Amino acid sequence: MYFQRIADLRTDADKTQQQIADLLHMKRQVYRRYEKGEREIPTWAVIQLARFYDVSTDYLLGLTREKRPFPKK
Known part of the structure; x- marks a missing residue:
C-alpha cells in the first residue's frame, strides 16, 4: 500500500522521482523501486x-486514511 501512497503524494506535489531521491540522498533507481513496491x-525514509x-x-x-499527523503539543 505504501508504494501507491508515496507515488500519489509525489505526483500531487508535482515532484519528480529524481527530486525525491535527492531529498532522500539516494539514487533515483532505488527510490523508483520503493514506488513500484519492488523494495x-x-x-528513516x-x-x-x-x-x-x-x-x-x-x-x-x-x-x-487520515493524512495529517497528530497535532504538536
Whole structure:
C-alpha cells in the first residue's frame, strides 16, 4: 500500500522521482523501486517523507486514511 501512497503524494506535489531521491540522498533507481513496491522502504525514509509531505507515517504505510499527523503539543 505504501508504494501507491508515496507515488500519489509525489505526483500531487508535482515532484519528480529524481527530486525525491535527492531529498532522500539516494539514487533515483532505488527510490523508483520503493514506488513500484519492488523494495521495502526503510523506516528513516518513511519518516523523512512523512515530514516532507506533512502527513502521518500511518497514512504513508496505509494504516489510516487520515493524512495529517497528530497535532504538536
